[in-house]
Amino acid sequence: MESFTFHNPTQIIFGKNQLSQLGAQMHKDGIQNCILIAGRGSIRKNGAYDQVIDSLEKAGIKYTEAWGVEANPRLALAREIIAQAKEFGAQAVLAVGGGSVLDTAKAVAAGLYLKDIWNAFIRKEMIKQALPLYTVLTLSGTGSEMNGNAVITNIDTSQKWSISSPFIYPRLSIIDPSFQSTLPFKQTANGAMDAISHILEFYFADEKPIVTLTINEALLRTITDMTDLLQKDPLDYNARANLAWSATLALNGLSGIGMKGGDWACHGIEHALSALHPEISHGEGLAAIFPAWIEYLSEKEPSRFLRWAKCIWNEESVSLAVRRFRSKLQSWGLATSLRDLSIKPDELDQILDMIMVTPTIGGVFKLNKEELRSLLMLAY
């Protein structure tokens, strides 16, 4: 087990009807105003927006609103919101939505103190401070509600890149799973696949942190089981709550404890796919890549994947486990190949070039360009 530092200062308030605490919590922290960042309107339908405004107003907290964050959130909008926050004199950032909204809010919170927020993504400027960040989560999957990461897409350069900083952990995240009960199942499944992939990025890295592996198995099984239950009954609050908390734990630092880092090749590949085709959701892009990645690598190092096959799928053979994994994702209505995602064969070279900005990708299983080409063919 590798040495590690763990420090996750985010406070979580979780459950039905907990959102009313928001304003009072911000007030207690001395916040007098904030910029509220939101997506394209779903929070007006699920009731979160009204509850947020009510709670802010009761606590006497002024706010300005910035709407329009899309899936695969864009740099240009983050820059606009930073300008709006400056003009308003925001003391805090309040994100109300899913991972894209939260990630945009993180870019805004840090961007106020930088020449240009994109500089942090391309490692030209370092994040040294940020406005306090509060979040109200309405779609589980990215884990952004309890970590210091954010992913933003620069459409001009087709780069979907990330930042990671202790300054952009939310101070408080409120998770009321009942807001997710009106989601189309496809979005629940996308979120579940995102959470599954966060665990799998670590899971094959190292066999020594046994407690982390067994916890990760607990999370993988729970996420899969809860998603199955929600496919049958989207109003199953208990399944919704267990899925939501599992997704938070999947990327709050615990799932990589004691590991030599994760692999993250599949995330790198998916980021290229959705940078090129922003209509591809992150979860679905991952569903098209991950089973193929396991299949490809298990031919080279089968022993690394046997524990997963056995513990998660109760199979002695990795290829049978991959088959069951892919079938499960298909049963949730997810695309499981690049073809399903409407990627064209003649785009593969461009995708390869977008990914291979370094000689190899993958922190654990290093793939060069030719190996990556084979993997993409297998995923096709």
Next chain:
Amino acid sequence: MESFTFHNPTQIIFGKNQLSQLGAQMHKDGIQNCILIAGRGSIRKNGAYDQVIDSLEKAGIKYTEAWGVEANPRLALAREIIAQAKEFGAQAVLAVGGGSVLDTAKAVAAGLYLKDIWNAFIRKEMIKQALPLYTVLTLSGTGSEMNGNAVITNIDTSQKWSISSPFIYPRLSIIDPSFQSTLPFKQTANGAMDAISHILEFYFADEKPIVTLTINEALLRTITDMTDLLQKDPLDYNARANLAWSATLALNGLSGIGMKGGDWACHGIEHALSALHPEISHGEGLAAIFPAWIEYLSEKEPSRFLRWAKCIWNEESVSLAVRRFRSKLQSWGLATSLRDLSIKPDELDQILDMIMVTPTIGGVFKLNKEELRSLLMLAY
């Protein structure tokens, strides 16, 4: 799944040779001096003391030392150390040792701001602030390194009682599992049983927080497996590290997430046993109680215990699972009955009176005095 708030601000630095960071971390926080609290000398033998002093001196942090904390730490000593800390003008408390040392340090950190620290235990004064607390853990089990709880014994009144406050979470805990490699196996096993019992106090409370149950199963299995490995080879660093981190997770808030609180009857009973006989270690007292508690209650509500029997012991019958649990504890050399602990039959009435300060005990399975008597007879 119940609503919950989770906020654990403790920073963990974990691994071999990490202790050297201590002084610099305290210096970064603006700490210029501290009171170092320790036990009866084991940290001189395992090397932790020398490394702590070296790190403090390199960072220019002044210190005074307070030694002598025993297992089942005592109020009288905590009061003495509070006086010493006041006289020294301590800016921080530094605990170097196991759970007893850490708990004493928590009492000292909070006690400096109270008329008398025991008032917090008997709920006459509320903890509203505390000195910053740093810990160096040298024996895993209590979980005190990453929570806001402390247990202290008042010998005069035979009360072993606890406090819980957000102000006494350590700011930083350093866990170097290699300091534990020189422990007698009995102490490792005591710590393991303590961690197991922290999980079991929650595990039977509620079947709805599925993710918490599956994580708790992961922890129970890992703790048991690692303890078996350490019995064969105390120098197995990887087993030591996995056991240490599992014990931390067993009581850092995660193991009770979404539950309607825990039961804590077994802890209440054990606290009476070791308040009366301070030579009984907490872990061993729990080993003598917990299997009997499961056995006793499973006759009334068998269905509550079936999941544990199946998932942890691979048994369809609870009584077979209890038998295997008890055998496992015996194989580690732990006492598994009150008789083994040298409790005399004529002490049972006194123990009953010590425990029954309320009409029933147990947050989940409420036991009245007669039921508790039957349970104690079964545990005898």
